[in-house]
Amino acid sequence: MKTESREQLQSWLRDTLPQQTPTNPRYWFPLTLPTYGVDEISEAIECMVDFQTSMGQRTRQFEQAFANYVGAADAVMVNSGSSADLLLAYQLINPLNPRLQPGDEVLVPVVTWPTQVWSVAMAGLKVQLVDVDPTTLNVDLDDLRRRIGPRTKCFFAVHLMGNPCAMDAVRKLCNEYGLLLIEDCCEALGAQHDGQHVGTFGLGGSYSFFFSHHMTTMEGGMVTCVDQHHADQLRVLRAHGWSRGLQNQATGAAEIDSRYLFVNWGFNLRPTELQAAFGLHQLAKLDAMNARRRQLAARFEDYVAQRPALATPSVPAAGTSSPFALPVMLSGDLAHRRGELTDYLEQQGIETRPVVAGNLARQPAAAILGDLDPTAYRGADEIHQRGFYLGLNPAFDDVLFGRMLDTLDAAIDHVSSTTHVRTAA
């Protein structure tokens, strides 16, 4: 696109886009708000105007910038965080370099976004769900150790709500039992343990750029990896099993046209160039957006510290969280009154959610995983019954945030002053 046209486009976007962050019509304190603007939109339009919409140079540039940001050897962009999880799982059983055999077990925390779990099951591996610690929302290390059996080969960690797992202990345990480590960082971009970004502790990490996440490409995801060889394997799995775009060019039999050289099986999980255009601009804004998230989350923690019936997750000593949302655990008089509290908040215009799927073993789809005893996950049940979260977004201003805290106080007063009718569990 000509410089002059770009300037005209950007000027038109500046006039056309709302001056203030658009609000959500239903909630004045929503889960999320848009964080993109003129830069992202104009570059995405530029991709279309230049007829460069399918994965290309911008995607590669974004992959490299992202890998640099988190300190990984390389990164491979995909069309969602779920696709990133799928690639991590399929990389374990890559037919050309299988690390695991069908039926080998992978440990996955029972409180997570379900596609982390499905990706393992879809790859023909056995999911062994592990309980979580309700005080951190992350894996319960004792239960992790307990569930390791002769066929356990891998731990697929998740850093929930931006809270990093205690990676020193996780790594020690994986080394002790010879387990591979992969990480779901879809809710934790920017979180670190001992100064090291999550997603760089094992074979690879997955990230999501869905609208509400730390940065957005509308839909999108990324996988980090340990070396170029690994990155190339992921690129082949990402796109049809095709050799196109590999850093180390594959060679085939002489009679095969190298433009259509297929070297493995694969999916089509490619992002568009428009998503990468978004990603480049969002990555440049990430530190500022995360700093604002941290500031608001710290204010929330101060508030919660004064209210004995509320708790926020504790962060490991060497950890730095990258708050994704504002998770809360209820206790004392409010322990069994989550529904009443969140109903009140919703009626008042504050959006709420449970802590993702809660105890996943209680979800109908868990039947896919075989015979599971949902009562075997006591920590997860605590979160299932007593946990919820509120939104967090860098565009929330201090006044809006203060109003949310006042309304939360009103909700607590309202619930505390009404009689609790105990319903059957």
Ligand SMILES: Cc1ncc(COP(=O)(O)O)c(C=O)c1O
């Ligand atoms: C922990 C976790 N893993 C995976 C995903 C999947 O990401 P996506 O929505 O981009 O597919 C999410 C989505 O929110 C998530 O929270």
